[in-house]
Amino acid sequence: MSADVVVRVERVSKKFCRDLKRSLWYGVKDTAADLIGGRSSNGLRPDEFWALDGISLELARGECLGLIGRNGAGKTTLLKMLNGLIKPDTGRIELTGRVGALISLGAGFNPILTGRENIYVNGAVLGLTKKEIDSKLAEIVDFAEIDDFIDTPVQSYSSGMQVRLGFAVATVMQPDVLLLDEVLAVGDVAFRAKCYERLARMRDRAAFILVSHDTDQIARVCSKVLVLDLGRERHLGDVGEGIRVYHELSRPRDHTSSHEQSAEGTIASIDRCDDTVADGGLFTFSLSLELPEPVNVADVRVIFWGDDGLPALDAYTRTQGSSLRLEEGISVITLAVGPLRLKRGGYTVSIALLNRANNLHLYWGDRIRTVDVDGPMTGAVPYTPPICVSVDRSDVG
């Protein structure tokens, strides 16, 4: 084993059972098999499925692995195996040094006890001696920002305070391997920034594995990415490519929420719709429309939705001082939105055609298509406009 590899996972699998009664019985059988020193079968028993299937990876000190995948992909299962909470069904896991895990903050907190008492209990749970906690108490209290509440029962803490206390206790133990399961999603912005700063300082000594649904966080912090899909590895390695694969997986497989309707007597059909747009390119779309009577002032509105379900772009002819005049019979409406300066990812498109006189929809296509935009990989928000920078040297005489 090379000197600085601290996490080694070889073809690790884990099976779970869908049926509760069976699952409990398998639990009894597996325990009995361990007791007689034998092994339970390697294959799947009735109602079982692979929650993780043949996962391998290696991680060295200073590296940070981002673990991404949809709900139920097996991320937490992998973390729990790495933390030794559950056993793998196949394969082998090797860890070097002290392993710290933040699978859940504040596990072991007793609400009736004070913050100070809970620090000692939680510290002991994580393997710290009383002496170690004594010497770190001030640092913990300071980091968690709870000085005034240290002798108050934890049940009167806000959830943010509990999270801060849990993170502060867990990170003073200076692990060689740190497992983080979506814990940084809680807490306010300022505290999250503080957490990242602390993680960055620990980074040269430790290897991290970070589970998150926030791809920006992953892109900012991680040096490689493992994408899981239903227990299988979809990608291991480059962060940018991993995030792309993850977005592909996250895209709704069918447009169940899509909805299309036209005003009475109006027939509309989509002729063409871009499904990919380059960074800074135009999104173009055309629609055939057959109207029973003319419409003097019609507006077009296009909305892009990000994969978080929030609007990323809203283009509306009315707010831009333009409109269409439509005659009776068939017309073809063509539109172009752009140049698009959006974060890379898939966007769902809604298109509306409105009669300005009564504000009724002539055509309404809600989330009818998906468009891949090939923009910059990261961005706190979808909008990523170009930026120009220059330096002036005013001191040069």
Place this chain on the structure above:
Amino acid sequence: MRDDPLTVYTPESPLRQPAKFVRDMIADLLASRELAWRLFVRDLSAQHRNSVLGYLWVFLPPLVASLPFVYLHSTGVVRMGDTPIPYAAYAMVGTIIWQTFVEALNSPLRTVNAARSMLTRINFPREAILLSGLMQVGFAFVVRLVLLIAVFVAFAVEPAATAPLFFVGMLSVVATGFMVGLILTPFGILYSDVPHSLPIASTFLMLLSPVVYPTPASGVAAIVSSFNPLTPLITTTREWLTTGHAAHLGGFILVSAMTVTFLVFGWVAYRLALPHLITRLGN
């Protein structure tokens, strides 16, 4: 470069490496003392902080449990047989021994169940939970000792010269209850049938065992009691305190030896079972 310990997880049974398994058991037991103490103090202070009667709750169960028998005996409704010391003191010693046994019996399952959320999220020496439960049992016994002394003084009962052996007897009583509870724990975590049946079984067992009556000399009760492994435990422990004449000493030694054997088995099973139990519990 530091000499960092290497941790390996594989599907194989840890019993395939018996030497390492035993080393880990002992290391974890030693490492869990500090945490066990913390958990014990935590549970104790939390238990009584939001209670009006507070530590009175430790006294009440054996007191209330023995009162009906004292009442039945004194009114002559039920004859409990001849006791070497006043019946009230006799019944009190019996119920205190019994309550401690029942608490030890329930302790592993109760503490492991209470620590579920910790077990599924944090890796720590799993023995700490068991140890903290034992500390609770011991604490409750010490508090009841005060009650026992009060009763002995009130009835002017003189303890026998063998009274210090009473604590050896109690150790065996606690170990036996704890051993049975520990072996039941893996099933009890998975199936609620176990926690449901434990209180029923212990009430039933109490009436079958010579807790509030002396060992029957003849009849069906004598046969039942001679096959009941709890008989030598309870009577010997009580006799060491009261009369000094232990009639079932051989049985006591036999049961204690079996308890030690099965206690080790229960501990091994507990360690092996936990990862499988956590798998089945989910979050």
